[in-house]
Amino acid sequence: MMAEPPHKEEDLPAIVRDGAKAAWPICLGYFPIGLAFGVIASKAGLTPLEIGLMSLLVFAGSAQFIAVSMLTGGAGLIPIVMTTFVVNLRHLLMSSSLSVFLRDLGTWRMALYGYGITDESFAVNLTRFRDEEWDWRRALVVNHLSNAAWVGSTILGGYAGEFIPHGAFGIDYALIAMFLCLLVFQLRGALYWLIAALAGGLAVFISIILPGNLYIVMASVLAATIGVLIRRPSKAPEGSP
Amino acid sequence: MRFEILVLSFFMGLVTYIPRWLPLALLSKRNLPSWFKTWLDFIPVSILSALLLPALITSGEPRHLYIFRPELLVALPTFAIALKTRSLGLTVVAGMFFFWLAGRFF
Numbered sequence: 001m002m003a004e005p006p007h008k009e010e011d012l013p014a015i016v017r018d019g020a021k022a023a024w025p026i027c028l029g030y031f032p033i034g035l036a037f038g039v040i041a042s043k044a045g046l047t048p049l050e051i052g053l054m055s056l057l058v059f060a061g062s063a064q065f066i067a068v069s070m071l072t073g074g075a076g077l078i079p080i081v082m083t084t085f086v087v088n089l090r091h092l093l094m095s096s097s098l099s100v101f102l103r104d105l106g107t108w109r110m111a112l113y114g115y116g117i118t119d120e121s122f123a124v125n126l127t128r129f130r131d132e133e134w135d136w137r138r139a140l141v142v143n144h145l146s147n148a149a150w151v152g153s154t155i156l157g158g159y160a161g162e163f164i165p166h167g168a169f170g171i172d173y174a175l176i177a178m179f180l181c182l183l184v185f186q187l188r189g190a191l192y193w194l195i196a197a198l199a200g201g202l203a204v205f206i207s208i209i210l211p212g213n214l215y216i217v218m219a220s221v222l223a224a225t226i227g228v229l230i231r232r233p234s235k236a237p238e239g240s241p
Numbered sequence: 242m243r244f245e246i247l248v249l250s251f252f253m254g255l256v257t258y259i260p261r262w263l264p265l266a267l268l269s270k271r272n273l274p275s276w277f278k279t280w281l282d283f284i285p286v287s288i289l290s291a292l293l294l295p296a297l298i299t300s301g302e303p304r305h306l307y308i309f310r311p312e313l314l315v316a317l318p319t320f321a322i323a324l325k326t327r328s329l330g331l332t333v334v335a336g337m338f339f340f341w342l343a344g345r346f347f
Contacts, residue, residue: 024330025329025330025333028333029333046246047242049242050242050243050246050247050250053242053246053247053250054246054249054250054253057250057251057253057254058250058253058254058257059254059257060257063253063257064253067249067253071249077245077248077249077252080249080253081249081252081253081256082256084253084256084257085256085257085260088256088257088260088261089260090288091257091260091261092260092263092264093284093288094261094284094288095260095261095262095263095264095265096264096268096281096284097281097282097284097285098264098265099264099265099267099268099269100268100269100273100278100281102265102269103269103270105265105269107266110262110265110266110269111262111266113265114258114261114262114263114265114266115258115261115262117261119288119292122285122288123285123288123289124329126285127285169337169341170336170337170338170339170340170341170342170344171337172340173312173315173319173336173337173339173340173341174333174336174337176293176296176297176312176316176319176336177319177323177332177333177335177336177337177340178329178332178333178336179289179292179293180293180316180319180320180323180332180336181319181323181327181328181329181332181333182289182329183286183289183290183293183323184320184323184324184327184332185327186285186286186289187286192283192286195283195286195287195290196286196287196289196290197290198287199286199287199288199290199291199294200290200291200293200294201294202291203290203291203292203294203295204294204295204298204299204306207295207299207304208299208303208304208305208306211302211303215291215295216288216291216292219287219291220284220287220288220291221287223283223287223290223291224280224281224283224284224287225280227279227280227283227287228276228279228280228283231279
């Protein structure tokens, strides 16, 4: 291990290579979901071009599924947009967590970064920001490779999704497995295990009593707040600047 | 390309983008109090667990508890591999394999 250089190589191929190494599980996981979305959207009457445009502008899987099913049910613009807003409110929390690591970013780069925040890119990039040398360039590569996989697989699904066998190679489990491993990376002590158990239990409970996906935000906010109350107030978190 | 789909996608994109961008723009330029940093530090573990556990042990709409399904069974060895190897790639591939295997018995 070298003591110095504080930065990794800064040439573009190295940055893209590091980003791709981090992004491939996300791309693998998006692929079956994107295909499924393309198939459902084309059954709802969207053309591949419209599917691609929606994926590019929205870039949020669950909201897009809900929107298409609402479209099929005859819902209008305002209910669909409002539902999308509520379903995607959880990104507020992710963006807040990431902000600690993106302090030096300029306005426009920040604006670009915001576009790429998904459950998956957030979790992968945050883990790397905390545990190793990671920077906004590599993180943006992760965001945009994930975006390309999402847009591409939804368009492909719009054209040819019905011809691809369902559930091949266990690929439907890729994202769950990825989240399991990212959760393990976050378990950095007894308190984190406790908070994870709290958040998981609360999420299951709230998801059963309340419709929609508000349970993600509610359980996370509650569990993190309880964590702050339990932890000694003077101690600052490790690894945050 | 129908105009109404373009408009719908635009507004869906807008309301999705704002919560993604706003905290970055507002929080990254100021010094946060230490309790808030601690709180933010607990958010990732909370979100991951809140996303995962309902996906593993609930199902349907409205959701109900549904424990005995391959998702949960496969999560146990997958979680063990993640703890043991701490490798994202290996965990993903192993999880997919177990899920494929479980699919032959469920």
